[in-house]
Amino acid sequence: MPALPPRGCFLCRVFNPLLITEEIFRLDCSWPGPVPGAGQFFMLKPGRSAVFLPRPISAALWETEGPPRRISFFIARRGRGTEELAALREGEGIEMSGPLGNRWVDFLPPGGQKPVALVGGGLGIAPLLSIPREQPGAVFDFYGGFRNNVRTSGERSALAGAVEGRVRKRVLAAEAGAAGEIRAGRITDFFDPGEYGAVCVCGPDPMLRAAAEKCRAARVPCYVSLERRMACGTGACLGCTVETLHGSRRCCADGPIFGAEEVFFTGRHRLETSGSGRAGVRRKQTPEGSLP
Numbered sequence: 001m002p003a004l005p006p007r008g009c010f011l012c013r014v015f016n017p018l019l020i021t022e023e024i025f026r027l028d029c030s031w032p033g034p035v036p037g038a039g040q041f042f043m044l045k046p047g048r049s050a051v052f053l054p055r056p057i058s059a060a061l062w063e064t065e066g067p068p069r070r071i072s073f074f075i076a077r078r079g080r081g082t083e084e085l086a087a088l089r090e091g092e093g094i095e096m097s098g099p100l101g102n103r104w105v106d107f108l109p110p111g112g113q114k115p116v117a118l119v120g121g122g123l124g125i126a127p128l129l130s131i132p133r134e135q136p137g138a139v140f141d142f143y144g145g146f147r148n149n150v151r152t153s154g155e156r157s158a159l160a161g162a163v164e165g166r167v168r169k170r171v172l173a174a175e176a177g178a179a180g181e182i183r184a185g186r187i188t189d190f191f192d193p194g195e196y197g198a199v200c201v202c203g204p205d206p207m208l209r210a211a212a213e214k215c216r217a218a219r220v221p222c223y224v225s226l227e228r229r230m231a232c233g234t235g236a237c238l239g240c241t242v243e244t245l246h247g248s249r250r251c252c253a254d255g256p257i258f259g260a261e262e263v264f265f266t267g268r269h270r271l272e273t274s275g276s277g278r279a280g281v282r283r284k285q286t287p288e289g290s291l292p
């Protein structure tokens, strides 16, 4: 039996909760457990909570020294679980288990070869932020897409600002129109996969598909981080399965990162995607879709 990767489950403390926009906030937490890798996530739930299940949230930034070390999460308020996380105040307790899932580094070629494109949509940028720090020998270009460039300017500076100085090139786009360095349109229209050795993508499913299509046409490896509803986060409940070329896989334990060719394959068993993705923040909640 393969050895379990190091992970932990602790009651931790919240530091510096920060409202970025009406919908998005940043939560810094103390973490005494193993250092995460870029792409991994934690199951989070307030120490005092009325929800039954913790919610999966990607680790965005963290201190490497420690333990304890500080880990930052960027979170959108969608329903009961994330509303409870948004209500946490400085010093309050938060249950954290992780780090969970696979890492971008498990897929990327060793540094020093062709540059790598990091393509993120909205909060899908969060799990890409720490890749350049993990691979100091490699060259990265960053492409960040947003829906709106005025209402989400705080989101843009918090997320895209975190990669500044760590990447060779930074391209930003908003579907709502151009402004300053922001180009008008979808971010997937602004990168040419042919320039890269690999492309890492995270965001809403339509964006993942568009990026995967471009990479397939250019014969460039593309890796996507998928978002599914999760209950256990550790591979036990089979509640987060993803249809792949090689059969059903658990998004939490076999992913969340997959080769795009594996999940967006064409053929009889084409993947049906149901998630709205990290950038798909919904204001009105549908109770029947909520987790306990």
Ligand SMILES: Cc1cc2nc3c(=O)[nH]c(=O)nc-3n(C[C@H](O)[C@H](O)[C@H](O)COP(=O)(O)OP(=O)(O)OC[C@H]3O[C@@H](n4cnc5c(N)ncnc54)[C@H](O)[C@@H]3O)c2cc1C
Pocket (backbone or CB within 6 Å): 041, 055, 056, 057, 058, 059, 073, 074, 075, 076, 077, 078, 079, 080, 081, 082, 083, 123, 126, 127, 226, 227, 228, 229, 230, 256, 274, 275, 276, 277, 278, 282, 285, 286, 289, 290, 291
């Ligand atoms: C690996 C992974 C990493 C993630 N990282 C982040 C992150 O960094 N930041 C962040 O804000 N969110 C992230 N998410 C999404 C986050 O887990 C969900 O938004 C959260 O679980 C919603 O819980 P809730 O109780 O607030 O909403 P609920 O009350 O459970 O649901 C509210 C509404 O949102 C819909 N919904 C909830 N979750 C999803 C989903 N995953 N896909 C599609 N629709 C959904 C429901 O159908 C319902 O209509 C991640 C998810 C995964 C799987």
Ligand code: FES
Pocket (backbone or CB within 6 Å): 229, 230, 231, 232, 233, 234, 235, 236, 237, 238, 239, 240, 241, 250, 251, 252, 253
């Ligand atoms: S959430 Fe339980 S197997 Fe993935």
